[in-house]
Amino acid sequence: MNLRTRLAIAGGSIVVAALVLVSVVLYPAVEHGLRGQIDSSLVTAAGQAPDVAKAIKEKFRGTSNEGSFPAVPLGIGSTQLQIVPDPVTAGPSAQFVDLTDRDVAVANGTAAAYFRTAVYNDVAYRIYTARFPGASGTLVRTAIPVSDPAPTLRRLAWLLVVSTLAAGLLAAVAARLAARRVLRPVRRLTETVELIRTTGDLAIPIPADGQDEIGRLGSAFAGMTAALDESVGAQRRLVADASHELRTPLTSLTVNLELLAEDLYDAQAPQLAAEALDQASELRTLINDLVDLARYGQPAFHTEDVRLDLVAERVAARATRRATQIEFELTCAPTLVHGDPDALERAVANLVDNAVKWSPSGGQVRISVKEGTLDVADAGPGIPDSDLEFVFDRFYRSPAARAHPGSGLGLAIVRQVAEAHGGTAEVVPRSTGALLRLKLPVSSRTCLPDLP
Numbered sequence: 001m002n003l004r005t006r007l008a009i010a011g012g013s014i015v016v017a018a019l020v021l022v023s024v025v026l027y028p029a030v031e032h033g034l035r036g037q038i039d040s041s042l043v044t045a046a047g048q049a050p051d052v053a054k055a056i057k058e059k060f061r062g063t064s065n066e067g068s069f070p071a072v073p074l075g076i077g078s079t080q081l082q083i084v085p086d087p088v089t090a091g092p093s094a095q096f097v098d099l100t101d102r103d104v105a106v107a108n109g110t111a112a113a114y115f116r117t118a119v120y121n122d123v124a125y126r127i128y129t130a131r132f133p134g135a136s137g138t139l140v141r142t143a144i145p146v147s148d149p150a151p152t153l154r155r156l157a158w159l160l161v162v163s164t165l166a167a168g169l170l171a172a173v174a175a176r177l178a179a180r181r182v183l184r185p186v187r188r189l190t191e192t193v194e195l196i197r198t199t200g201d202l203a204i205p206i207p208a209d210g211q212d213e214i215g216r217l218g219s220a221f222a223g224m225t226a227a228l229d230e231s232v233g234a235q236r237r238l239v240a241d242a243s244h245e246l247r248t249p250l251t252s253l254t255v256n257l258e259l260l261a262e263d264l265y266d267a268q269a270p271q272l273a274a275e276a277l278d279q280a281s282e283l284r285t286l287i288n289d290l291v292d293l294a295r296y297g298q299p300a301f302h303t304e305d306v307r308l309d310l311v312a313e314r315v316a317a318r319a320t321r322r323a324t325q326i327e328f329e330l331t332c333a334p335t336l337v338h339g340d341p342d343a344l345e346r347a348v349a350n351l352v353d354n355a356v357k358w359s360p361s362g363g364q365v366r367i368s369v370k371e372g373t374l375d376v377a378d379a380g381p382g383i384p385d386s387d388l389e390f391v392f393d394r395f396y397r398s399p400a401a402r403a404h405p406g407s408g409l410g411l412a413i414v415r416q417v418a419e420a421h422g423g424t425a426e427v428v429p430r431s432t433g434a435l436l437r438l439k440l441p442v443s444s445r446t447c448l449p450d451l452p
Helices: 003-047 049-059 101-108 150-182 184-199 213-262 269-296 308-322 341-358 385-390 410-420
Strands: 074-076 079-084 114-120 123-131 139-145 304-307 327-332 336-339 364-370 373-377 424-428 435-439
Touching: 003 049, 003 079, 003 123, 003 139, 003 150, 049 079, 101 123, 101 139, 184 213, 213 269, 304 308, 304 341, 308 327, 308 341, 308 364, 336 341, 341 364, 341 373, 341 410, 341 435, 410 424, 410 435
Parallel strands: 327 364
Antiparallel strands: 074 079, 079 139, 114 123, 123 139, 304 336, 364 373, 373 435, 424 435
16 A cells, blocks of 8 residues: 555545544534424423414304313424313323323422423323413423424434545545645655666765755755765775775785795895885785774774873874984873774874874974864974865875875874864964874863873
């Protein structure tokens, strides 16, 4: 069952339910109204009793029945009128419904007029009993068969049933026709998504018309496919770049090993072996960078509060032992951030290694940490303006960097770690050297332990 059919059934069901509710309220109200009209007509007929009595006296004037009332009720339309003259006594009545003690009390004026339902000759009557106006001891009764409003109520019941079913069917048809038009954007969206699934082309535009829920759904799908397309493109570029970068050290390593295999006693064998080891080391570094780049792009498995200033000090201490020709200057204030300690240490180490690589012998690398911001400045030639926007891109190496070892992934890892922690990595323009900045959100904890 498709969505249009379900909407049609739902629309018809709602209309039917509403009409059933209206019928449940309307039918008793109409029935009560008809009963009220009957009672009102009975009271009106009882009020006409003096005129009827006067007409009867005029009719029988000069006859043996002059001054008497007929015992049999008189028919006035569908209403029966009976005048019971004084004295009124309780007991059976051969002409109409039996008289009761309450009828006697009404005739005498000691009880109020009232309504009741009684059966006479197997016919149920609605009877109104009242004192004859202006005549104490005389009773007037008006009656209407209870079955009189039944045909009207039956017709009303059939009308309500038929109209409810017809309205429900009409609402279902109208809802289906309307659903076809309303769901047209959904159909177009579904067809587009199915086309994307079939062709695998994430660049196919997704319709996102309007600002309603369907338009927002289309916009969400468009944003999702755009992000997925970008991710797939990034993966393809990564594979292409990695293939290119891995090919060079592998080729050199293969050639050197082949030469060594040809003549292990060649005088150049030690040099070739050393070059092969260098190439292998470069290849290992590149592979580690690729692994880290993929790992830091995922949510961290372990996070904790990390003293960024202590991380910078540990990284600087290791760099001092390796690069003895470089002078390191640290200005670190206690800074607490929340994140993956290994990823943060790798990002700081990449920044420091980049500064060491570009600093001349005897140069100075300045490291400062304050309020979630880590700056690493070197004394190198600086970054050309044309390269500023590409510094943190994967595998990007400026022409000046081709002479230096590296894979072009170190600073890309820095940016990935920063973004994974809700921070940023940027280049700060300066007149001499390069200044790279890592900004991270400060932890919500404000109480820091004292520096050792």
